[in-house]
Amino acid sequence: MKKHFADIWEIVADTVPEEIALVHGAVRRTWREYDDRAARLAAVFASAGFGCNSKVALYAYNSNEYLESQFALFKCRAVAVNVNYRYLEQELHYILENSDAGAVVFQAGFAPQITAIRPQLPKLRLFIEIEDGSGEHLDGALAYEEAIAGATPMPRIERSEDDIYMLYTGGTTGYPKGVMYRMGDFCAGRFRTFDLRGLPRPRSVSDLAMLLRGLKAEGRLPRSLPACPLMHGTGLWLGSFQPLFLGARVVTMDNRHFDPHGLWKTVEREKITEITFVGDAFARPMLAALEQARAGGRAYDVSSVNFMVSSGVMCSLEVKRGLLEFCDATILDAMGSTEGAMGLSIMGRDTPAYSTATFQMNETTKVFTEDGREVVPGTGEAGMIACSGVVPLCYFKDPEKSERTFRTVNGRRYTFGGDYARINADGTLELLGRGNNCINTGGEKVFPEEVEEVMKSLADVADCLVVGVADARFGQRIVAVTSLRGNAKADAIALIAQARTRLASYKLPRDVIIVPEVRRGPNGKADYQWARTVAQPVLFSNVPANTA
Numbered sequence: 001m002k003k004h005f006a007d008i009w010e011i012v013a014d015t016v017p018e019e020i021a022l023v024h025g026a027v028r029r030t031w032r033e034y035d036d037r038a039a040r041l042a043a044v045f046a047s048a049g050f051g052c053n054s055k056v057a058l059y060a061y062n063s064n065e066y067l068e069s070q071f072a073l074f075k076c077r078a079v080a081v082n083v084n085y086r087y088l089e090q091e092l093h094y095i096l097e098n099s100d101a102g103a104v105v106f107q108a109g110f111a112p113q114i115t116a117i118r119p120q121l122p123k124l125r126l127f128i129e130i131e132d133g134s135g136e137h138l139d140g141a142l143a144y145e146e147a148i149a150g151a152t153p154m155p156r157i158e159r160s161e162d163d164i165y166m167l168y169t170g171g172t173t174g175y176p177k178g179v180m181y182r183m184g185d186f187c188a189g190r191f192r193t194f195d196l197r198g199l200p201r202p203r204s205v206s207d208l209a210m211l212l213r214g215l216k217a218e219g220r221l222p223r224s225l226p227a228c229p230l231m232h233g234t235g236l237w238l239g240s241f242q243p244l245f246l247g248a249r250v251v252t253m254d255n256r257h258f259d260p261h262g263l264w265k266t267v268e269r270e271k272i273t274e275i276t277f278v279g280d281a282f283a284r285p286m287l288a289a290l291e292q293a294r295a296g297g298r299a300y301d302v303s304s305v306n307f308m309v310s311s312g313v314m315c316s317l318e319v320k321r322g323l324l325e326f327c328d329a330t331i332l333d334a335m336g337s338t339e340g341a342m343g344l345s346i347m348g349r350d351t352p353a354y355s356t357a358t359f360q361m362n363e364t365t366k367v368f369t370e371d372g373r374e375v376v377p378g379t380g381e382a383g384m385i386a387c388s389g390v391v392p393l394c395y396f397k398d399p400e401k402s403e404r405t406f407r408t409v410n411g412r413r414y415t416f417g418g419d420y421a422r423i424n425a426d427g428t429l430e431l432l433g434r435g436n437n438c439i440n441t442g443g444e445k446v447f448p449e450e451v452e453e454v455m456k457s458l459a460d461v462a463d464c465l466v467v468g469v470a471d472a473r474f475g476q477r478i479v480a481v482t483s484l485r486g487n488a489k490a491d492a493i494a495l496i497a498q499a500r501t502r503l504a505s506y507k508l509p510r511d512v513i514i515v516p517e518v519r520r521g522p523n524g525k526a527d528y529q530w531a532r533t534v535a536q537p538v539l540f541s542n543v544p545a546n547t548a
Helices: 005-015 031-047 064-075 089-098 108-120 144-149 183-190 192-196 205-217 233-245 260-270 279-295 317-326 399-405 448-456 492-499 528-540
Strands: 020-024 027-030 055-059 079-082 103-107 126-130 164-169 177-182 223-226 249-252 274-277 307-311 330-337 340-347 358-361 365-368 382-387 406-409 412-423 428-434 439-441 444-446 461-471 475-484 511-514
Touching: 005 031, 005 064, 005 183, 005 205, 005 233, 020 031, 020 064, 027 031, 027 064, 031 064, 031 126, 031 144, 055 064, 055 089, 064 079, 064 249, 079 164, 089 108, 103 108, 108 126, 126 144, 164 183, 164 233, 177 183, 183 192, 183 233, 192 233, 223 233, 223 260, 233 249, 233 274, 233 307, 249 260, 260 279, 274 279, 279 307, 279 317, 279 461, 317 330, 340 382, 340 412, 340 428, 365 412, 382 428, 399 406, 399 412, 428 448, 439 461, 439 475, 444 448, 448 461, 448 475, 448 492, 461 528, 475 528, 492 511, 511 528
Parallel strands: 020 249, 055 079, 055 103, 103 126, 223 249, 223 274, 274 307, 307 330, 475 511
Antiparallel strands: 020 027, 164 177, 330 340, 340 358, 358 428, 365 382, 382 412, 406 412, 412 428, 439 444, 461 475
């Protein structure tokens, strides 16, 4: 069976054509309609000259149209470029220019941003506009629905596993980079979801068709709700692509602002079986909403949920336990990045749990010291995580970063994404954090994520980001930018005192700045640049330094 998204989804559409594939609000599309609409949109792209390796930007919120456009681009062998809908004009210009995008599918509300930079992007020649009730319009743009209605479905074509799949990742520093995969390799990696669900991996078209018919007969076709944005890998890959392999119904919500109560109402209404989210940034408000509903005498019916997937940001052990009080589910915590998968933590009501930031290593994962030695389990030595298995080809237009990140060691190719870890005596991986965020204070190296997890475990703390700011004595001092729960009144001194029982003295925040809300991206990722800006005034704070 060819490992190409378009080919696989076409098999699904042929096997369960009348099953629902996409839901957004009141709009529901069957698999037959999903395939047909994607084929019509593919014909629009093809007639405009877009084919193998052509780049098309997707600039939209979570929606049926986002997934239809992605399927259409797979069908005509073009490459989708994911655009962060929070970008300002300079950032939007960068990604459209850097990606060589020749077309953009966008929500009408973003027309003013595109209009402002359009003269600077001569390669852009096709604009497809999704009506969203904003009243905005880009001159010369095709209306999405009209374009589909007026097109004849593109015939199915021969495609290659050598086609390119690409996802832009923001990373932690600098401008976003396009991570490029060979389609066959990347698609094969998505089949791991079959193993995790206890299902056999299909080896042929007939295998997949038989599996889908069996799941349908048993009423087990998944109903997936990506709580996080489709413009990032967690929502797109784990919440959409992988479930669609299994004939899933993917339900999307208006995600301009995350609404945890809206999420649980959708779960209740649509009988969602699985939810995908990004660590504590989503899980904590999700848990709070469940607790609030129960306290108010109107608990949500979440009995349909049997699978939860988190990736991209730490998901704390206590939050997982809290969710499992309400949902009898398996929680899969996937440790990885756009560039590679590192490990897993699987937890259920009756499953022994790893502590926060501890994972079972993938068979293809190694940890290497800075001088190239392989870290020995149980020694306490830290090193950089290296992922083998499905390794990207390169970063688009960035050979230098590609050479640093994708390297061959002892004849095997690895991704070195910049994350540091220790290997415990039992072989589990203990994530320390991203190396370029590491704080050097008095000669000691401190990973912000370790301090953040301790701070977030305190009863009064809702969220926390930890950064290092310049310090004349120690080189850098540790500052925790923190938000509090509800009506909590804890102050900086009290929080530091509580953390002292769980952190070595050199890891303690020397200052805590309390803010109304800790700023994160729409995908839950930390905004460390903002935190550093907030933290700078503490150089002159009156909070007493915390020494041993």
